Amino acid sequence: xxxxxxxxxxxRTFDVGGKPFHALQSVxxxxxxxxxxxxxxxxxxGKSTLMNIAAGLIEPTGGEVLVDSRPVHGPSPExxxxxxxxxLFPWLTVRENVEFGLRIAKVGRTExxxxxxxxxxxxxxxxxxxxxxxxxxGGMKQRCAIARAYxxxxxxxxxxxxxxxxxxxxxxxxxxxxxxxWGTEQRTVMFIxxxxxxAVYLANRVVVMAARPGRVQEVIDxxxxxxxxxxxxxxxxxxxxxxxxxxxxxxxxxxxxxSR
Amino acid sequence: MPTDxxxxxxxxxxxxxxxxxxxxxxxLPVWNVLAVVLGLAVWAGLARAGVSGLPGPQEVxxxxxxxxxxxxxxxxxxxxxxxxxxxxxxxTALAVPVGFLMGWYRTARGLIEPYVQFFRTxxxxxxxPLAILLMGIxxxxxxxxxxxxxxLSCVVSTFQGVVSVDKxxxxxxxxxxxxxxxxxRRIIVPASTPFILVGMRVxxxxxxxxxxxxxxxxxxxxxxxxxxxxxIYYDLPSIFVGLITIGVLGLIMxxxxxxxxxxxxxxxxxx
Numbered sequence: 001x002x003x004x005x006x007x008x009x010x011x012r013t014f015d016v017g018g019k020p021f022h023a024l025q026s027v028x029x030x031x032x033x034x035x036x037x038x039x040x041x042x043x044x045x046g047k048s049t050l051m052n053i054a055a056g057l058i059e060p061t062g063g064e065v066l067v068d069s070r071p072v073h074g075p076s077p078e079x080x081x082x083x084x085x086x087x088l089f090p091w092l093t094v095r096e097n098v099e100f101g102l103r104i105a106k107v108g109r110t111e112x113x114x115x116x117x118x119x120x121x122x123x124x125x126x127x128x129x130x131x132x133x134x135x136x137x138g139g140m141k142q143r144c145a146i147a148r149a150y151x152x153x154x155x156x157x158x159x160x161x162x163x164x165x166x167x168x169x170x171x172x173x174x175x176x177x178x179x180x181x182w183g184t185e186q187r188t189v190m191f192i193x194x195x196x197x198x199a200v201y202l203a204n205r206v207v208v209m210a211a212r213p214g215r216v217q218e219v220i221d222x223x224x225x226x227x228x229x230x231x232x233x234x235x236x237x238x239x240x241x242x243x244x245x246x247x248x249x250x251x252x253x254x255x256x257x258x259s260r
Numbered sequence: 261m262p263t264d265x266x267x268x269x270x271x272x273x274x275x276x277x278x279x280x281x282x283x284x285x286x287x288l289p290v291w292n293v294l295a296v297v298l299g300l301a302v303w304a305g306l307a308r309a310g311v312s313g314l315p316g317p318q319e320v321x322x323x324x325x326x327x328x329x330x331x332x333x334x335x336x337x338x339x340x341x342x343x344x345x346x347x348x349x350x351x352t353a354l355a356v357p358v359g360f361l362m363g364w365y366r367t368a369r370g371l372i373e374p375y376v377q378f379f380r381t382x383x384x385x386x387x388x389p390l391a392i393l394l395m396g397i398x399x400x401x402x403x404x405x406x407x408x409x410x411x412l413s414c415v416v417s418t419f420q421g422v423v424s425v426d427k428x429x430x431x432x433x434x435x436x437x438x439x440x441x442x443x444x445r446r447i448i449v450p451a452s453t454p455f456i457l458v459g460m461r462v463x464x465x466x467x468x469x470x471x472x473x474x475x476x477x478x479x480x481x482x483x484x485x486x487x488x489x490x491x492i493y494y495d496l497p498s499i500f501v502g503l504i505t506i507g508v509l510g511l512i513m514x515x516x517x518x519x520x521x522x523x524x525x526x527x528x529x530x531x
Contacts, residue, residue, distance in 0.1 A: 101436035
C-alpha cells in the first residue's frame with residue numbers, strides 16, 4: 001500500500017489569550033493512494049486543523065505532513081479542498097466557477113470548456129451551468145464546489161464537513177453522489193465530518209479523533225463493499241461498525257481536565 | 261485592537277429594490293408621482309396662505325423658464341456639474357487604489373489610516389478658508405474641496421470592502437492555484453465592488469453637499485453662486501430654482517450609479 005498522505009507527529013498549537021492551546025498533538029496518520037478516509041470527532045478535536053494543514057492553509061507548529069513523500073508548504077491545486085461554506089465565487093456562473101482553476105493553469109479554451117462540462121455533467125448541474133450561485137440550493141452549490149475541485153484534477157481531495165449545512169435527505173443524496181463520483185474518478189479523499197453514520201457509510205477507514213489535546217484516538221476499518229447502497233446502510237454489519245465508531249467518539253476518556 | 265476609529269462599515273449594499281412584496285393596488289411609480297403632486301399642492305397651499313415671502317410653484321416655474329431661456333440656468337448647471345464631476349471623478353479615482361492599498365498591505369494601512377481618519381473628522385467645508393489662501397480663488401480650491409469630500413467617503417468604504425472579503429473565498433482561490441496577483445484581480449476586486457459602489461454613492465452625496473459652499477468662493481457662475489446672488493436681492497424664486505436643479509441633478513446621478521450597482525453586483529445573495 002503506497003502512502004499518499006502522511007502526517008508525521010504533526011502538531012499545531014494556537015495561542016489563546018496568551019496560553020498555548022494544543023489543537024493537534026503529535027498526530028501520526030497514513031492515508032493510502034485512492035483511499036477514502038473519514039475523520040470524526042467531537043468539536044474542538046482539531047479535525048479541521050488537520051485538514052487545513054494537509055491543504056497547506058495552516059502551517060504545523062511541529063512535525064510535518066507529506067503528500068507523495070514531499071512536505072506540504074502552502075496550498076496547491078494538487079490538493080483540492082471542499083469547504084463547508086461552499087466558498088463559490090458568487091460573481092461567476094457555475095461554469096466559470098468550475099473553470100476557475102483551469103484558467104489559472106492556463107488550460108486552453110476548448111479543453112477548459114470540455115473538462116468543465118464533464119464535471120458539471122458528472123455532478124448533475126448540466127441545466128444550471130450558466131446560472132449564478134445565488135440561484136442554486138445548498139446541495140447544488142456544494143456539487144458545484146465538488147466539480148470545481150475535481151476540474152483541476154487533484155491527486156487528493158480534502159473535504160471539511162462538506163455536507164454539514166445540508167438537510168438530512170439532501171445529505172444522504174449527496175453522499176451517494178459523492179461515492180458515485182469517487183467511483184468513476186478515484187482520488188485519495190480525506191473527509192472531515194461530525195456525523196458518525198456519514199463517516200462509516202463513505203469510508204474505507206474511519207479515523208476517530210479526541211479533543212484536548214487534539215489527537216487520533218482510534219482508526220477503525222470499514223469492511224463493507226462498494227458500491228454502498230441503502231442495503232449496506234441498513235445491514236447489521238453497518239450497524240455494528242457504526243456502534244463501534246459511536247462508542248469511540250462519545251466514550252472518550254478525558255486525558256486532560258476540561259479546564260485546561 | 262489598534263486605531264479602531266473606523267466608521268461603521270457601510271452595510272454590504274442592501275439590494276433594496278430587489279424583493280418587492282406581492283403587488284397589491286397601484287404600482288410603486290404611481291404612488292411616487294402622487295406624492296410629488298401632493299407635495300406641490302401643499303407647497304402651493306402654503307404660498308397662497310401667505311407664508312411670508314414664500315413663492316408658489318407657478319412663480320418658481322416661471323422663473324425657471326426665464327432662467328432657462330436666457331441661458332443662465334444651463335450655464336450655471338453646467339458649471340456646477342463640471343465641478344462636481346471633476347472633483348468626484350478625481351476623488352474616487354484616487355480613493356479606490358488607496359482603499360485597496362490599505363486593505364491589502366498592513367503597512368500601507370498603518371501609514372495612511374491615521375490621515376484618513378483625521379481628515380474625516382474635519383468637515384470639508386472647514387478646509388475652504390485654507391484652500392482659498394493656498395490655491396487662490398479660481399476653480400482649483402472648489403474642485404479640491406469637492407475632491408476631498410468624495411475621496412474621504414469612498415476610501416473608507418473601499419478599504420472596508422477589501423478587509424471584509426471572506427477568508428474562505430480567498431482560500432478557495434488559493435487551493436485552486438491562485439497566487440497573490442490572481443487573488444487580488446479575480447477575488448478582491450469583484451468581492452469589494454459592492455462596497456466601492458456604496459462608497460461612490462456616499463461620495464457623490466458628499467460632493468453635491470460641498471458644492472454650494474465651494475461656490476461661495478468668489479465664483480462667477482454656478483448654481484450655488486446664483487443662489488447666493490438671489491439671496492442678496494431677496495429673489496426667492498431663483499433660490500428655489502437652484503435648489504430644485506441641484507436636487508434633480510443629484511438624483512439623476514445617484515440613479516445612474518444605482519443602475520451601475522445593479523448591473524455590477526447583481527450576483528449578490530439577498531439577505
